[in-house]
Amino acid sequence: MTAIISYRTNTQKIPLGFKRVLSPEILKDICVRITGQTDYVIEEQTDSYNKGRLLTVQYNGITNYVSLSETKIDGRNSSLQSVPTALNVFYSDSNPNKQLWYYFLPYTGNPFTEYHLVYYRLMETAGIKFLNINNYYSLPILPYGSVDELIKERSDNQSSNRSNNSSFVSKTADRIQLYAKTYGANKYESTVFGVALSKIADRPIDVFAVSEQDLTNLPASSLRTFDTLGNLSVYTTSLKLNRTISEGDESLRLRSAAYNYNLLNRIGMKKCAICGCEIPEIIQGAHIWGVSEIRNFESINDEQKYAHAISxxxxxxxxxxxxxxxxxxxxxFDIEGRCLVRRGIPHEHEEFIQGSIVNNHLSTSILSDDFKFYLSQRNQEIDLHSYIAV
Ligand SMILES: [Zn+2]
Structure with missing residues (x-):
């Protein structure tokens, strides 16, 4: 049987850009790896440019989508930007007999940084198979076995890379949360996270599309992919938009999403500041200046209240x-971040509380000027003299 390899020859910027890259040796290699034989014909399309750096190999009733790597690997993200697009094109094909592959073209640069390796695991988890990674990298790329494993590795990867964060994954007892940025260079990255999560999730997933300025949503193609998956619900929230601080489920849900996103972004993954517990289901964002106190504070408007509530x-x-x-x-906590326990409570309770405290001081990275302002607001409500240091 003859395989049919088809692709759009033009890239967005370079006419015939793909034709130049796809030598007969490369096409033959792709054909053999997918079909186990060398017989193929080529169909070139010129009607539109190539989205997702894709070609397809039709063989034996199966449509094989092959996403091709860049040939020049420079920026951390730029070499993987086509992958979410490839996923979206793949999911927009309603034919169930299909497979999505990733193929490394000969390249310059380093496509095996820590970030790339995490991304490749996500791709594996999302169902993308690597055709020829063994030519370039000797260790296996394993899919994530669980959402916990994904959260853990993401956490380790992000702690050394805080400024580059774009998507966060978290979970509560009954839901999984994906916080997806809708702006900036990484706005498509969340597509790969969403698909990967949908494959390993043991509970429904809420995708919070976090926009910086306006209520921009995720790209339409990504929304269609999420719709296809069935176990994701998408909500749009905003970090800065004027929102009321009213009670009510929907308002609270979106406010919590923005708040959790901002906490993840500022202080990292969920971990109890007092005992170090990292079980995400029981870790919560704890307001310093409480929402009801903010709501009752009289000299600021709703927009400012919302900003304080989600800071x-x-x-x-x-x-x-x-x-x-x-x-x-x-x-x-006193203004230095020291942990204090209230005096005058039953001795055994004080002993229990003392025994549960592993960190008796908040880390200095938490103690920003804004944080200290919130702490002083909170501490106006209590008498610190009735507390003792741990
Ligand atoms: Zn704790």
Missing amino acids: GHNGIWLCQNHHKLFDSAFLA
Whole structure:
């Protein structure tokens, strides 16, 4: 049987750009790796430019989509920008007999940085198979086995790379959250996260499209892909838009999403600031200046109230126990970030609380000027003299 290899020859910028890259040796190699034989014909299309650096190999009733790497790997993201597009094109094909592959063209640069390797694992998890990675990289690229594993590795990868964050994954007891930026260079990255998560999720996924200025949503092609997957719901929220701070489920859901996103962005992945617990289901964003106090504060308008309520400086991660102890005033922090326990409570309770504290001081990176402002607002409500340091 003869394979049919078809592709659009033009790139967005260079007419016949792909024709130049795809030598007979490369086409033969792709054909053999997919079909196990060398017989193919080529169909070239010139009607539009190539989106997703894709070619297809039709063989034995199966449409094989092949996403081709860049030939020059420079920026961290630029060499992978076509992958989400390839995923979207793949998912827009309703034919169930299909497979998506990734093929490394001969390249210059380094496509095996820490970031790339995490991304390749995501691609594997999303169902993209590597055709020839073994030519260039000796270790196996394994898909994530669970959302926890993905969160853990993402966390390790991001802590050394904080400024480049774009998407965050988190979870609660009954839902998984994907915080997806809708702006900047990485706005398509969340597509790969969404597809990967949908394959390993054991509970429904909420995708929060986080826009910086305006209510821009995720790209339409990504929304269609998410729609196809079935276990994702997309919500649009805003970091800066004037929103009321009213109660009510929808308002609270979007406000919490923006707040959690800002906390993730500022202080990193969920980890109790007091005991170090990292079980995401029981870690919560704990407001320093509480939302009801903000709501009742009289000299600022709604827009300013909303900004305070979602500020990444106005919070820390706490486990449910420490959150409750903090909000019930058993625990407090002084302006230096020292952890304090209330005096005069039953001795055994004080002992229990003391014993549960692993970090008796907030890390200095948390103690921004804004954070200290929120802490001073909170501490106006209590008498710090009735507390003792841990
Ligand atoms: Zn804790």
